[in-house]
Each structure stands twice: as C-alpha cells, then as structure tokens.
Amino acid sequence: MAIRLTTTLNKIILVPNSINSTIIKDFYEYMKANGTSENYQNQNLKAMIVFANFLGPDTNFFDIKSRQQIIAFLDTRIRNADVDPDKKWITTWNDYLWRIKYFLRWLYNHRELKGIELATIRLDHASVCKHQEKENQAYKSISRK
Numbered sequence: 064m065a066i067r068l069t070t071t072l073n074k075i076i077l078v079p080n081s082i083n084s085t086i087i088k089d090f091y092e093y094m095k096a097n098g099t100s101e102n103y104q105n106q107n108l109k110a111m112i113v114f115a116n117f118l119g120p121d122t123n124f125f126d127i128k129s130r131q132q133i134i135a136f137l138d139t140r141i142r143n144a145d146v147d148p149d150k151k152w153i154t155t156w157n158d159y160l161w162r163i164k165y166f167l168r169w170l171y172n173h174r175e176l177k178g179i180e181l182a183t184i185r186l187d188h189a190s191v192c193k194h195q196e197k198e199n200q201a202y203k204s205i206s207r208k
Contacts, residue, residue: 066105067105
C-alpha cells in the first residue's frame, strides 16, 4: 500500500537531526509552491527522509562535503545476487541518485537565498557512474542475453 503525502509529512518530525527536518520542510514548501504533483513531492520527501535518517543525528545536509558521503548512502541500496539476481537494485540506486541531486541543487540555491555557506559537490552523472561501473558489468551481461 502506498504511503500518502500526509503520512510522509508526519514522518519529517521523526528525522533525528532537527536541522535536516527543517530543511526537508522547506524543500516540501518549495515543491508545493512550484506546483509539482503530490506523488512527486511524496517520493522526493520519502527519499530525503531515508537519506537524513542515514546521516543520523550528528550530520546535517550542510555538513555533506564529498560525494563519498552520498555514495555511501546509495551503496546501502545495493542487493546481493542471491536476493536480486536481475540487478533491479540499479534502478533504485539511480532513482535515489537523481532525487538527491535534485535536492542538493535546490539546497545549494536555497542557502544562497538564506546566506548560508555550503560546499559545492560534484555529482554529475559521469563521476558517479565511475563508481557504479563495476556493478553494471554484471547487469550488462544479463541484459544482452
């Protein structure tokens, strides 16, 4: 059963870091103001809540300084071949990647409006794909058959 947007919004207060919770609320307001669909808002918020929970109570979104911190989270989405022989986890990995990129781009621009310092993280597709190249080899050989 799908989780409704109202349920997801109630889960924002459960994020262990209050700064991250506030940032996620601001992100929701931004998406709502831009007229995005509730489903789109819901999926982005759920991804950011999971990411914020991964970061824990001691790290907020402003503390993210390298792509390795993001890749560490994304790699938690990898499933072994016994559980996921078709490598469907790659789709999930990429879904979280683009949602995080969208969020961090918004956060970068948002902090400029608020006058907050934030490190620039290079998260283009090519640099992240270098990390994922090894895992994709098995997927490519399966899809060619």
